[in-house]
Amino acid sequence: MLFAADVRGAPVSEIVAAEALRAASEPDRESSWLYARDIVDGVVENLSEIDEAIATNSRGWTLERMPAVDRAILRCAAWEILFNPEIPAGVATSEAVTLAGELSTEESSGFVNGLLSTIANR
Numbered sequence: 001m002l003f004a005a006d007v008r009g010a011p012v013s014e015i016v017a018a019e020a021l022r023a024a025s026e027p028d029r030e031s032s033w034l035y036a037r038d039i040v041d042g043v044v045e046n047l048s049e050i051d052e053a054i055a056t057n058s059r060g061w062t063l064e065r066m067p068a069v070d071r072a073i074l075r076c077a078a079w080e081i082l083f084n085p086e087i088p089a090g091v092a093t094s095e096a097v098t099l100a101g102e103l104s105t106e107e108s109s110g111f112v113n114g115l116l117s118t119i120a121n122r
Contacts, residue, residue: 001015001016001019001036001040002040002043002071002072002075002076003068003069003071003072006068006071006072007068012040012044016037016040019033019036019037020033020037039076039079039080042079042083042084043075043076043079046079046082046083047075049082050075050078050079050082051063051075053078053082053119053122054071054074054075054078054115054119057115057118057119057122058111058115061111067104067105067108069100069103069104069108070100070104070105070108070111070112073096073099073100073103073104073112074096074112074115074116076096077092077093077095077096077112077116078116078119080092081093081116081119081120082119089116089120090120092116092120093112093113093116093117093120096112096113096116097109097112097113097116100112
């Protein structure tokens with residue numbers, strides 16, 4: 001949802017509303033939808049702190065220069081690390097690295113791993 005809003009230049013609330021309608025028609029997605037919504041809401045509510053943590057710890061990369069998919073992955077994982085004590089930082093980092101490896105550039109998984117590890121250790 002964060003990625004879609006970013007690349008479309010649409011408000012996150014618009015993307016969330018569309019996904020809520022879709023999830024309502026797919027009852028099997030209820031639990032994953034609820035957690036995805038928690039993440040998106042958490043990122044939106046804490047965006048300035050999350051982006052500051054990412055920008056401060058990414059060496060030589062601005063948020064604007066990062067691929068949009070990396071930016072979305074980093075924001076989700078940073079929210080889990082910084083604001084969701086139920087998810088261990090290592091789990092959030094591992095899942096983000098896997099997603100970056102599957103969805104982004106060859107270099108992205110290493111970049112995501114290093115950046116999130118730095119955030120988690122601070």
